Amino acid sequence: MRGVAALGIVLALVVMVVVLGRGKQTPPPGVPATPGGPSAVQPQPTGQGGIVVQSAVKVVVECENYESIEDKEPKSGHVVMKKGQASMGETIGYLEIPEGWIKTCGMEEDKGHPGTLPGKATYSIDLPREDTYYVFLRAKWYDSCGNSVYFRVDEGDWYPIDDTEGKIDEATYKWAWHPLREAGDPRELKLSAGKHTLTLAIKEDGPLLDKLLIATDATPPAQDSVRP
Numbered sequence: 001m002r003g004v005a006a007l008g009i010v011l012a013l014v015v016m017v018v019v020l021g022r023g024k025q026t027p028p029p030g031v032p033a034t035p036g037g038p039s040a041v042q043p044q045p046t047g048q049g050g051i052v053v054q055s056a057v058k059v060v061v062e063c064e065n066y067e068s069i070e071d072k073e074p075k076s077g078h079v080v081m082k083k084g085q086a087s088m089g090e091t092i093g094y095l096e097i098p099e100g101w102i103k104t105c106g107m108e109e110d111k112g113h114p115g116t117l118p119g120k121a122t123y124s125i126d127l128p129r130e131d132t133y134y135v136f137l138r139a140k141w142y143d144s145c146g147n148s149v150y151f152r153v154d155e156g157d158w159y160p161i162d163d164t165e166g167k168i169d170e171a172t173y174k175w176a177w178h179p180l181r182e183a184g185d186p187r188e189l190k191l192s193a194g195k196h197t198l199t200l201a202i203k204e205d206g207p208l209l210d211k212l213l214i215a216t217d218a219t220p221p222a223q224d225s226v227r228p
């Protein structure tokens, strides 16, 4: 009898171990097994039929987090660029080009000449690969004399970002994404892998500049999105 009881106890233990073992969930591939670990699952480039599908590149730069800035008119010391904050559900920082300083400083003549007005901010980016890139600026224009900036990559040509995105009426604009365009279409920029310097320069006064997006996708972010 004692032998049978012992066998019964052993069998019960074996059943318990099997049941407990089944209860343990193995996380699916890509999901971290430890709580609190990184939750983002990075899509990997996949090969199919010899075609390599590359993941999209998105680089976001906050305009107020510049690497260098020329924020004063050199002769008078007048402030031409300054940091600001706004609350849009969350607090966002921006770079403001105070309205009116171009006239105050008598520099209207310089507005049409890229890079001659004071007021420039630079940003350093590091691109993962050589590709065709598109540029979008999240900004709040001021009015029809405050709805543009100049942009360039490294020592390249100055391009205007100049449109009426976010326009409610002549003197009222809301925050919007402004694509860098060429004859109405998104401008294609062939950029090499590695470090590049982006520069925003004043073209008109009044705009508020939130962030720059450099992406391999030519589709602009949704107009009301704070984060692309």
Ligand SMILES: [Ca+2]
Residues within 6 Å of the ligand: 099, 100, 142, 145, 146, 204, 205, 206
């Ligand atoms: Ca203005």
Ligand SMILES: [Ca+2]
Residues within 6 Å of the ligand: 062, 063, 064, 092, 093, 094, 209, 210, 211
């Ligand atoms: Ca910002």
